[in-house]
Amino acid sequence: MSWTADDIETWLGNCADRMTQSAPELNTLDGQLGDGDLGATLQKCAALMKAGLLGTAALPSDAFKTAAGACARASGSSFGTLLAVALLVLAQETAGKPTLLVQDMAPLLEKIIAALMLRGRSKLGDKTALDSLEAIRLAVSNLQDAEDLQLLCSAAAERAIEDFRMRPNLIGRARMFAEKSVGLADPGMVAVARIVGRAA
Amino acid sequence: MSWTADDIETWLGNCADRMTQSAPELNTLDGQLGDGDLGATLQKCAALMKAGLLGTAALPSDAFKTAAGACARASGSSFGTLLAVALLVLAQETAGKPTLLVQDMAPLLEKIIAALMLRGRSKLGDKTALDSLEAIRLAVSNLQDAEDLQLLCSAAAERAIEDFRMRPNLIGRARMFAEKSVGLADPGMVAVARIVGRAA
Amino acid sequence: MKKLLNNPDNYADEALDGMCLAHPEFYQRSGDTGRIIHRTGGPIKGRVGIVSGGGSGHLPVFAGYVGPGLLDACSVGNVFAGPSVADCMDAMKIADGGAGVLCLYGNYGGDRMNFDMAGEMLAMEGLASTTVLVADDVASAQSAERDKRRGVAGMIYPFKIAGAAAASGGDLATVTVIAQKAANACRSIGVALWPCTVPEAGKPTFEIAEDELEMGMGIHGEPGIWRGKLRPADEIAAEMLQRVSDELDLVKGDRVSVLVNSLGATPHEELFILYRHIANALAAKSVSIIMPLVGRYATSMEMTGASLSLIKLDAELEQHLKAPARCAFWSVA
Amino acid sequence: MKKLLNNPDNYADEALDGMCLAHPEFYQRSGDTGRIIHRTGGPIKGRVGIVSGGGSGHLPVFAGYVGPGLLDACSVGNVFAGPSVADCMDAMKIADGGAGVLCLYGNYGGDRMNFDMAGEMLAMEGLASTTVLVADDVASAQSAERDKRRGVAGMIYPFKIAGAAAASGGDLATVTVIAQKAANACRSIGVALWPCTVPEAGKPTFEIAEDELEMGMGIHGEPGIWRGKLRPADEIAAEMLQRVSDELDLVKGDRVSVLVNSLGATPHEELFILYRHIANALAAKSVSIIMPLVGRYATSMEMTGASLSLIKLDAELEQHLKAPARCAFWSVA
Numbered sequence A, B: 001m002s003w004t005a006d007d008i009e010t011w012l013g014n015c016a017d018r019m020t021q022s023a024p025e026l027n028t029l030d031g032q033l034g035d036g037d038l039g040a041t042l043q044k045c046a047a048l049m050k051a052g053l054l055g056t057a058a059l060p061s062d063a064f065k066t067a068a069g070a071c072a073r074a075s076g077s078s079f080g081t082l083l084a085v086a087l088l089v090l091a092q093e094t095a096g097k098p099t100l101l102v103q104d105m106a107p108l109l110e111k112i113i114a115a116l117m118l119r120g121r122s123k124l125g126d127k128t129a130l131d132s133l134e135a136i137r138l139a140v141s142n143l144q145d146a147e148d149l150q151l152l153c154s155a156a157a158e159r160a161i162e163d164f165r166m167r168p169n170l171i172g173r174a175r176m177f178a179e180k181s182v183g184l185a186d187p188g189m190v191a192v193a194r195i196v197g198r199a200a
Numbered sequence C, D: 001m002k003k004l005l006n007n008p009d010n011y012a013d014e015a016l017d018g019m020c021l022a023h024p025e026f027y028q029r030s031g032d033t034g035r036i037i038h039r040t041g042g043p044i045k046g047r048v049g050i051v052s053g054g055g056s057g058h059l060p061v062f063a064g065y066v067g068p069g070l071l072d073a074c075s076v077g078n079v080f081a082g083p084s085v086a087d088c089m090d091a092m093k094i095a096d097g098g099a100g101v102l103c104l105y106g107n108y109g110g111d112r113m114n115f116d117m118a119g120e121m122l123a124m125e126g127l128a129s130t131t132v133l134v135a136d137d138v139a140s141a142q143s144a145e146r147d148k149r150r151g152v153a154g155m156i157y158p159f160k161i162a163g164a165a166a167a168s169g170g171d172l173a174t175v176t177v178i179a180q181k182a183a184n185a186c187r188s189i190g191v192a193l194w195p196c197t198v199p200e201a202g203k204p205t206f207e208i209a210e211d212e213l214e215m216g217m218g219i220h221g222e223p224g225i226w227r228g229k230l231r232p233a234d235e236i237a238a239e240m241l242q243r244v245s246d247e248l249d250l251v252k253g254d255r256v257s258v259l260v261n262s263l264g265a266t267p268h269e270e271l272f273i274l275y276r277h278i279a280n281a282l283a284a285k286s287v288s289i290i291m292p293l294v295g296r297y298a299t300s301m302e303m304t305g306a307s308l309s310l311i312k313l314d315a316e317l318e319q320h321l322k323a324p325a326r327c328a329f330w331s332v333a
């Protein structure tokens, strides 16, 4: 399995659509532990992404760069910035490559997670979107080409939400509600699951 | 009937005591139509009057002057100032006289009322303390020497309250509550009745 | 009552104490009761002194405007209560630099009685004084009864302009005339959203519903023109502007200063939202705004709401408005 | 929600508009989104640029401190929400006079991520930048975890001091070192009595009982140290002073500046009541207060409450604190 610039644009567009659809749910979740703007943040990112992705990317990295810029312009909320960072890493790491391979996924996710930890001064286990990405990274390591990728990623992301539900948030706004956060899904983790797509 | 400086000091002291006693009632009344400070104002005037009246006045006008100064220092509320003005008029008009006669009362009240109208930019009929003073002035005009002065003044002041009860306040803070003031006694009119003393 | 205070009876005195401790370069307390705030260094010999006064709870009004190019002294009452006659006398004496004293304050019955009486008593001692009342609140009486109008935030314009006239050496008559001219040129109106609480009383000065505002309410909670549902800021600003400019006959080319003032709790952000409308509306009329003021210039403690003041300027008023002045709350360089 | 606004979504933009209309001599808006406020006249060639940024709703923080001797540009987010990465980049570019840019802002996760990212992206374009985080709120973490503390009102001291260092021609390293020194020397704590309402949200940021206050609450309603019954102002001031001076090791002869700041609704009178206690308490310790500030320097719209900030000064910090600076909300002559 391999992806061209077109495939990547299509995928990013689908992600954007899913971000828009899940906005109300994510606002509500973020309202319980944070400032309730996660859905709105993703909505703005999605709108700017859609506006920028015009099917003209020559290379996958061009599409990532456009999407990164869109997220950087969108918002001052943490998740928007984390998205921008992740997309920028993808742009930088895939620079020059005409196609991407499924085998590239796990190492790219590793790079993304490392960059996000640096940017967010957080670590795995803090109960954030990063833990979801790590779960996905593990799921796509040693991948068999034939598997349903979306199902695999989605299942991993959903599992991660449950694995962390009973743990306290250790970073971000939700840190201030550490006790309250036990038993609640981390909004950012739910966002990752929604972005990669619900298993059908 | 005539009064020496001593008599005047005693009378002013008694007035001050009555001002103190009626403070709670007057605060409540003023609270309905104004800012609720009339009793507190009189209390402060009374305390400073008592502190200043030490039985050392050589002439009636000295006692009035002391009392006027006390009221001028006491407060920024209208009634305190009106009292200060009235006492100052008494000091000025009786200057040099060793004794005061009951026949002096009506003309002195006339002078006081005129000064208060000027100071307060108000007129008779506005439903203020001035209407009470006017009622007293009328009661003591053509006075027979033998009558009970306190009873006479007190009755006049009480009657004035009732005469004006159903009329609207036309000046001062209460003016802003003109309709509301119909049916309520003017606090300043009640104050005059209390100061001259309740009929036994 | 949710306020940061000690004994409510000491609210005014402790606030004045703190103000003088924080700004000894501007303010000094004196008088028997400590209720006179006057300029550090005392009156300036040969200059007309300017005295104001009124209740506490309106900072920077009144005492906060003591300073070079502004007021020389203030007599200060309890919260929302006038100063005593004796304090008015003391303030006038302290402000006297030998060229007489202008009493310049808001048109409230009690204050007027006290200042008038103080003036007459000092006249007997040979101190020359004049009076200019500021009656800028268009909501408090019709224009035919202008002398019944209350003084509100707009009074800072006469403070500033008279202060400049005195600082530049004008004699008492001159300073009085220009103060009166400034007072005549100025109009204000307020809008209230939530009341404040007088510490000694312990309860709000008025009641108002969750979704209501009152147009024209006075700074002590005096009744306004209408009470109704909250509206968009632009509509409120438009009505306020209409009401204050009604009597000023503004035409293309006129020059005004504008004060958008918070009554206390209303934040700067909202003042700027109001100012935005007003600036655009005046620009559309080709009226120029000189030295706009947006902030807390005359408050009612923590009352929520805002007031708008306009002063129509001629060359003389504008020159004095722009002259240098300083106090802890306002400086013009 | 009782606020003077039009569409809640336009609150931040309309407020910035009004601010620029009222004070065109200080502020200009630019950037794709209009969310950059920068100095009228642009950066000064050869001088280090100072950029700050953060959410709206805190005026004068952040954008209000753009001015000579203070900040060069600010990126502004929605109410209580950080600015975008792109706006941080734009602000940095606009502030760049060729000598590099210091990013100086409050320690909030989102803001830090965005400024860091902006800095890295501009580094690729050859713009040199440094970062100093202000983390003055002693209530937000123990001193062992100082890097987790939030930035509150005390940040205006680093603004002022770094601004003076830049204005006097210091290079980026020098300005950064003195800004960090100022940030290190400064401690704050807040006390909250009533919440404010974020326009877009329409409901108060927290709930609190009629007779309660919360010590240490953050400017966005972040939880504090304790919540309890209202107490006399002197007790509250004493506790706040204790908490902010704990880590500063103040001894006889030390020099500090003190900021008693209203979070919005708390009136000047009450700030002065607090200041009175603090001034007396520091005087009793023979600690001198330099340039005390009492007023609204960092707010949360109409929140009721106050904060206390102290900065311990050495000769260098004091000299920069006293250097001339101007903006619409604060001027040092």
Ligand SMILES: Nc1ncnc2c1ncn2[C@@H]1O[C@H](COP(=O)(O)OP(=O)(O)O)[C@@H](O)[C@H]1O
Pocket: A030, A034, A035, A036, A037, A038, A041, A076, A077, A078, A079, A080, A082, A116, A119, A120, A121, A122, A127, A128, A129, A130, A171, A172, A173, A174, A186, A187, A188, A189, D109, D110
């Ligand atoms: N420092 C961080 N590192 C990693 N993830 C973070 C960090 N801060 C927040 N997040 C993630 O972002 C989510 C919240 O996003 P968002 O609502 O945009 O943030 P904000 O608190 O700035 O409003 C959290 O649930 C968490 O998963």
Ligand SMILES: Nc1ncnc2c1ncn2[C@@H]1O[C@H](COP(=O)(O)OP(=O)(O)O)[C@@H](O)[C@H]1O
Pocket: B030, B034, B035, B036, B037, B038, B041, B076, B077, B078, B079, B080, B082, B116, B119, B120, B121, B122, B127, B128, B129, B130, B171, B172, B173, B174, B186, B187, B188, B189, C109, C110
């Ligand atoms: N201008 C005035 N002329 C005459 N009497 C007045 C005037 N204003 C107030 N009063 C009298 O004073 C009373 C109120 O006194 P006080 O409470 O001291 O005044 P305030 O608190 O309104 O200044 C009124 O009930 C009225 O009788």
Ligand SMILES: [Mg+2]
Pocket: A030, A034, A035, A036, A037, A038, A077
């Ligand atoms: Mg959020």
Ligand SMILES: [Mg+2]
Pocket: A035, A037, A076, A077, A078, D081, D082
């Ligand atoms: Mg947010």
Ligand SMILES: [Mg+2]
Pocket: B030, B034, B035, B036, B037, B038, B077
């Ligand atoms: Mg009264």
Ligand SMILES: [Mg+2]
Pocket: B035, B037, B076, B077, B078, C081, C082
């Ligand atoms: Mg009164």
